[in-house]
Amino acid sequence: xxxxxxxxxxxxxxxxxxxxxxxxxxxxxxxxxxxxxxxxxxxxxxxxxxxxxxxxxxxxxxxxxxxxxxxxxxxxxxxxxxxxxxxxxxxxxxxxxxxxxxxxxxxxxxxxxxxxxxxxxxxxxxxxxxxxxxxxxxxxxxxxxxxxxxxxxxxxxxxxxxxxxxxxxxxxxxxxxxxxxxxxxxxxxxxxxxxxxxxxxxxxxxxxxxxxxxxxxxx
Numbered sequence: 001x002x003x004x005x006x007x008x009x010x011x012x013x014x015x016x017x018x019x020x021x022x023x024x025x026x027x028x029x030x031x032x033x034x035x036x037x038x039x040x041x042x043x044x045x046x047x048x049x050x051x052x053x054x055x056x057x058x059x060x061x062x063x064x065x066x067x068x069x070x071x072x073x074x075x076x077x078x079x080x081x082x083x084x085x086x087x088x089x090x091x092x093x094x095x096x097x098x099x100x101x102x103x104x105x106x107x108x109x110x111x112x113x114x115x116x117x118x119x120x121x122x123x124x125x126x127x128x129x130x131x132x133x134x135x136x137x138x139x140x141x142x143x144x145x146x147x148x149x150x151x152x153x154x155x156x157x158x159x160x161x162x163x164x165x166x167x168x169x170x171x172x173x174x175x176x177x178x179x180x181x182x183x184x185x186x187x188x189x190x191x192x193x194x195x196x197x198x199x200x201x202x203x204x205x206x207x208x209x210x211x212x213x214x215x216x217x218x219x
Contacts, residue, residue: 013150015058015208020146022054022202027139029194030095032078042076042190051197060204076190081192083182093181097133100174108133115166119145119159135178140172157216164209171202 029047033039040045055062084092104164112132121144130137142163149159179199182192 010136013152016150017102018054018057019205020143020150022051023139023143023146024052025054026194026198027136027143030139030191030198031136032080039076045190048190048193048197050212055197055201058204060199060208062204079189079191083186083189093178093185094137095178096131097135097138097170097174100177105133112170115162116141119148119162135175142171143167160209160216161213164206164213167202167206167209172206174201175199
């Protein structure tokens, strides 16, 4: 899954294509910044500004706004590790769903793999490079589903229902916990601000998808 998907955007698929782009940007924002380009992209606030600009193009209501755009006082790769990786004897803020829900890991992973394969993703031979409950993997999956929806394939109805179900049972169920933990640990950090954008987008996206799903179920 990547940021390179391209679709022909018309009135009927513009929102889905836009949502796909937002999910891709959010996945990139919460991926470990492994090179100087990605470090600068996060540290300078470019990633944050890009996401805000994309959200503002949606005709949706977002309850929170990010007003503090100060740059990190330490390298963001170091900040990322201090927040999300076990370091210096402090427990990290987990970016894995299994650490925020009651489901056993085996049952959770089985459900996630079922979702992925149902929508045509091949996961054999190392096709998945990280655990399925990792935040970035789930965001990339929604990026992919919204792209498929935007492509206006014959199965778009099922994709919309699948998107609504996945967001409700997974992302909406645990991402707010990550946001709350970041507000407690590092409230002025770039990742706390990105988490607010992530949390609010997921909440609004679920409302949007559930409205579409209800209309489809009546047909």
